[in-house]
Amino acid sequence: MMQHQLAVTARFRPETLERVLRVVRHRGFQVCSMNMVTLGNTDDINIELTVASLRPVELLFSQLSKLVDVGRVEIQQQTTQQIRA
Incomplete structure (x- = not known):
């Protein structure tokens, strides 16, 4: 699987993180790590x-x-790594 690093700048609202994670899941991506x-x-x-x-x-x-609530999305890096599902 390909790993991708993304940087997202958004407004701080209670529902923002939930919406971001829902889109990630619905688009078929697995979260490997996250920092906010x-x-x-x-x-x-x-x-x-x-x-x-x-x-x-x-x-x-x-x-x-x-x-x-998302102001900017940036793709920072792509790497190929073996990920166990």
């Missing part, structure tokens, strides 16, 4: 995701970009 931090004094958060799938990461990128 608030950005200073703003109401924004930065979510760093490492996901794995045989599907192209562009499918996930386009769907995450459409979420209302």
